[in-house]
Amino acid sequence: MASHWNCATCATTPCTPSRSRKRISSRYWDDDAVTLDIRAPQGAYRTRTRYLVGADGGHSTVRKQTGIAFPGTTDDSFASRAGHVIIPDALLDPATGELNLPELDLHLSPYAHNRLPNGVLSFAMMQPGSGLVDLTGHSASAEAVDGWRDRVDVITARAADRHLSASAVLVRPDGYLAGATDDTPGEPMLHDMHKALASWFGAAA
Structure with a gap:
């Protein structure tokens, strides 16, 4: 039946040209092929194909028309939230980078869309290279990072300006600026620096 899918066969079948800016208005299938009614800028036409793949996004018209299930939560009120979090080393697999949540029996892959009962979770590890850039060579702020030396590098540089x-x-x-200081002595400077360090790098050692 043309309504049954065999990905291995699809992968080894010679490709046909892809067509954009087309919309399927209706489809029919029989034992041999799928018949599609297409609406396009140049007009409507009909075509037949051996396979019909629903790869037209999360709200796939092809998937809906063919009755293919899409487990999870997807609707027009979907909201995306992004944030910076510190994941304890004990929850990360050092070999694969997977996030392991044993109490939920979940093993989530980084750089992927992990589908959960109430939505999708994506996460990625930020690249190393963060730190405090000392623009004077004797910045008092450099001493403020002593409790974070295992995570924050102090680099001496000269400002072009x-x-x-x-x-x-x-x-x-992530390479963006978290804060700057003019080295004004006193508790306010230390408080602000420690607050920024804790926010982005966790508690002091």
């Missing part, structure tokens, strides 16, 4: 008021800048794990 000699009129730059900052004496040090803190770079987040």
Whole structure:
């Protein structure tokens, strides 16, 4: 039946040209092939094909018309939320990067869409290279990171703009600027620096 799928056969079948800006208005199938009514900018036409693949997105018209199930939560009120979190090393597989949640019997892959009962979770590890850039060579802010030295590198550099008021800048794990300081002595500077460090790198050691 043409309504049954065999991915191995599809993968070894010679490819046909892909066509964009087309919409399937209706489809029929029999024992040999699938017949499609297509609406296109140049007009409507009919074609027959051995296989029909529903690869037209999460709200796939092909999937809906053929009755293929799509477990999970997908609707027009979908909301995406992104955030920076610190995952304990004990929950990560050092070989694969998988996030293991034994109490939920879940093993989630990084850089992938992990479908859950109430939505989708994606996560990725940020690349190393974050740190405090000391622009003076004697910044008091460098001492403020002592409790985070196992995660934060202190790099001495010279600013191209000699009129730059900052004496040090803190770079987040994703490469963006987390904060800057002019080295004004006192508790406010330390409080702000420690707050930024804890927010992006976890508690002090």
